[in-house]
């Protein structure tokens with residue numbers, strides 16, 4: 001078997017291997033995206049929960065402080081009864097008024113924080129909901145990946161064996177070029193030469209349409225062992241058997 005035939009054999013099995021792997025790769029990539037999104041949502045959730053706990057602690061501190069004022073006001077109210085002079089009476093009243101103002105101020109603060117807490121709890125509920133949805137999507141992505149692995153598994157390992165055999169038949173230098181082009185073109189490695197005009201000796205790359213020097217066509221006609229690449233897209237060129245036969249006449 002000439003080099004070109006060896007490469008064609010390798011090309012056919014290589015592109016099948018790549019096709020199957022792509023199905024699995026895509027499912028893996030999709031699952032990774034879901035994992036990252038879920039991680040982000042979980043981190044948003046913990047942040048939001050921490051924020052709520054801090055607000056709750058602040059609200060509780062304010063309430064304790066406010067209760068302290070209320071207690072002191074009650075005590076002063078009792079003292080009012082034991083006041084003997086109007087001066088004392090008015091002094092206690094003034095202090096009570098001032099404490100009441102401070103307690104009211106704390107009530108206002110507590111109310112603001114409770115409102116903020118309501119908003120924060122509403123946001124947390126949305127985050128939790130979106131986490132639940134994301135978990136469902138992630139599970140379905142994981143089972144899809146598993147199914148694809150099962151679907152392609154046996155066939156893929158068969159093809160990989162065939163690919164190794166086909167690759168073993170190709171000389172090292174040509175194989176290096178093949179692998180490089182295969183990676184760059186996602187497996188679209190070999191390409192048939194297109195005849196534009198025999199009379200004008202015009203031939204082109206069947207993939208990128210770059211015009212080929214006639215010398216390249218001559219080499220491909222005369223030898224089965226010349227590796228000729230398109231100078232535009234670097235694909236490995238070959239002649240269809242029928243065209244080759246006609247040109248060889």
Ligand SMILES: [Zn+2]
Nearest residue numbers: 205208230233
């Ligand atoms: Zn080309």
